[in-house]
Structure formats: C-alpha cells, structure tokens
Amino acid sequence: MKSASILMIVGSALLLGLFIFPLWNIVLEAPQYPDGIGMNIHIDGLQGRDKHDLQNIDGLNHYIGMRKLPKANEMWEFSTFPLVIGGMAALGILIGILGFFKVLNYKWFLAWLILMTVLGILGMYDFNAWMVDYGTNLDPKAIMKMTDADGNPLSYKPPLFGTKDILNFRAHSYPSLGAYLMGLGMFLTFVAFWLGKKKTT
Numbered sequence: 001m002k003s004a005s006i007l008m009i010v011g012s013a014l015l016l017g018l019f020i021f022p023l024w025n026i027v028l029e030a031p032q033y034p035d036g037i038g039m040n041i042h043i044d045g046l047q048g049r050d051k052h053d054l055q056n057i058d059g060l061n062h063y064i065g066m067r068k069l070p071k072a073n074e075m076w077e078f079s080t081f082p083l084v085i086g087g088m089a090a091l092g093i094l095i096g097i098l099g100f101f102k103v104l105n106y107k108w109f110l111a112w113l114i115l116m117t118v119l120g121i122l123g124m125y126d127f128n129a130w131m132v133d134y135g136t137n138l139d140p141k142a143i144m145k146m147t148d149a150d151g152n153p154l155s156y157k158p159p160l161f162g163t164k165d166i167l168n169f170r171a172h173s174y175p176s177l178g179a180y181l182m183g184l185g186m187f188l189t190f191v192a193f194w195l196g197k198k199k200t201t
Contacts, residue, residue: 106196
C-alpha cells in the first residue's frame with residue numbers, strides 16, 4: 001500500500017504543473033503568417049505564443065466582428081480553475097499521505113480519480129462552449145461579413161481538438177505540456193488504485 005500511496009501523492013502533485021505550463025495551445029497559420037500566430041491557454045489567463053500574437057489575433061478578429069480575447073479578470077474561469085486545480089492537488093496529496101499511514105484505503109484513490117475526471121470533462125465542455133460563443137456571436141457592424149453558400153454567417157470557432165480551415169487560415173488546437181502532466185498524474189492515480197487493490201486482495 002505504501003508504493004500505491006506514493007504514486008497517489010506524485011500523481012496528484014503533477015497537477016501543480018498547470019500553474020507553470022499552459023493547458024492548451026491554439027495556432028493560426030496563413031500565407032501572411034508563415035510561422036503562425038498563436039496563444040497559450042493557462043488556467044489563469046491567455047498568453048501569446050510570441051510577444052505580439054494576442055494583439056495580432058485581436059486585430060484580425062476585429063474585421064470579422066469577433067470580440068477581443070478576454071483578459072484574466074473578464075472570465076470567471078480564470079479565477080475558479082486555479083482554485084479547483086490547487087484544491088484537487090491538495091486533496092489527492094492528503095489522500096495519498098493518509099493511505100501511506102493506512103488511515104484510508106485504495107478506494108479513495110479511485111474516488112479522487114472519478115471526481116477529477118468529471119471536473120475535467122466539465123472544464124472541456126465549458127471551454128468548447130466559450131469557443132462556440134466566441135466564434136459565432138459576431139458584431140453585426142463588422143467590416144467583413146462572410147457567409148456560406150446558403151447565406152448564413154460563417155462560424156469562426158476554432159476546433160476543440162485537431163485542425164480546421166477558417167477562411168485562409170489553418171487553425172491547430174492541441175493540448176500543451178500542462179495537460180500532458182495532468183493526464184500523466186491521473187494515470188498514476190489509476191495505477192495507485194490498481195496497486196492498492198492488488199495488494200489487499
């Protein structure tokens with residue numbers, strides 16, 4: 001049980017990497033931007049991949065009626081997500097310590113993993129809902145009003161995961177290092193549960 005508890009502690013602690021590394025990354029490629037422009041999505045705000053990327057993205061979006069990218073204080077998620085991640089990391093570490101001293105059993109490891117999975121799914125749903133609103137709720141007074149073959153306004157929503165062509169841009173949206181650390185941490189907590197169960201059966 002001690003080895004399982006150590007894995008639980010390490011796996012939970014890996015979530016703290018989200019306070020250092022970005023969770024997600026979106027890059028836009030186009031002929032006028034051969035190196036691409038992009039943004040890193042952190043749990044507490046947005047950062048340009050390069051110095052002027054956020055400014056350039058806002059400038060492009062202005063022409064088609066998209067709102068400016070939100071500041072950290074303009075979205076409740078950027079103040080709530082750090083609390084959730086910090087709380088789940090602390091809770092997981094505490095469960096691991098109590099498991100090490102045999103105060104709790106391996107079932108608590110699974111309970112933490114299920115809760116973290118549910119919170120992760122809700123976070124992804126919220127992120128996608130924001131991108132839908134951001135890419136479709138356009139200013140009717142925009143300089144450029146692009147429509148499809150049926151005359152409906154185009155959606156400029158970036159993909160949640162993968163690559164998508166938007167006008168003359170190709171948008172790439174993929175997890176970044178923070179997400180991989182979180183995924184690894186959750187995998188380690190599953191291994192901790194499996195080891196704990198194996199040693200008590």
